[in-house]
Amino acid sequence: MCGLCLPHCPTYTVSQQEGESPRGRISLVKAFLEDQLDPSPALGQHLQSCTTCLKCQQVCPAKVDFEAIIDAGRSAYRQHLPLFPRLLQTLLIHSLGSRLGQMMIKAGLPLARRLNRSTTSPLGQLARLAASIPKRNNNTPIKAASRLSGQSVLLFQGCSGQVMDQNALDSAKQLIRAIGFEPLLSASSDCCSALAQHAGLSDYARKQQLQLRQKWAKLPCCDVISIASGCGNQLDQLDTAGLKHWDIHQWLLAEDAFNKLKPRSLNKKVLLHVPCSLHANPAAVAAMHQLLAKIPQLEVHEFNDNLHCCGAGGVQLITPEASNYALAQRKAQTIAAAEVDLVLSANVGCSSQLRMALDRRVQKIDIIHPIELLARQLS
Ligand code: SF4
């Protein structure tokens, strides 16, 4: 109850309300689980608006496991959510977790893009989200290494990555082949379970985790590489059946063959967004900087408010609360003021959120994954 986490909480900084703070949310979950509080819409809003950025957990001197508390609160409250957002969350999360569902989402994107984007309704958010998904590039691929090492690595594609970040996945595959490895691809239905867990679908999240463990226990190899920091953060917390998980920036840097590649120079200014899910992994952030430093003439700036969440976490991308828009707008203002050529982000959710925020300001700046830029300069 010390309150030291309050100034670090993005939703508290925009609202200044105790119920929008970590301490407030902990008290609300406690009272609700002890039957001292009714499942009111206000309670639901305070639980849903948390972006699960876990800044509170990182600064808490008592090491309170906030993630477990908010997940438990959301899981218990879930049946009281209004019907439409609840169905929309369930439908999207289950669809993302299956090959057929992903195909249906991809087929439905053109229609979703035509919905009215200017409303704050769940359908308006769906339209903005669909419009934020970039088209697949046809860039010249990087040449694969002439001599293969004979080793494989498992590239964790992630459920939303396959729908929303195909260009970053293509770049990762090319980079892995360029240094002589063969990327094995995780199955379409393989999901790290973070989305389901943070939406309060705890049974479904556990099922996804069990499936992943059972599959990976049968693999003869190898290292697992993730490209989205949100998935990576979740995989770090799971039992990966003896496979070693790597963030892609760290894995590439650790390979001699990669360090021999020479990217072309690029005389541009880029703004690097460090997702909240990477704040707990400073080595990965350092690796990202080291990789970008390999591109001659590239000027890399970090967001001056990198410590503040963009608002995409939790279930905010699907069913946002009001604070989400304020957080996204704050990032859009930072991007506009920085006057950069390109924005980089290593998390698919954050990239989508930043694209949506810029779209509202009718401003077009490419937002791509750092490895996408690296692949471009090596192609
Ligand atoms: S996880 Fe982030 S948004 Fe949620 S209470 Fe903690 S600091 Fe605030």
Ligand code: SF4
């Ligand atoms: S979560 Fe930690 S930092 Fe925040 S009020 Fe409780 S004890 Fe203090």
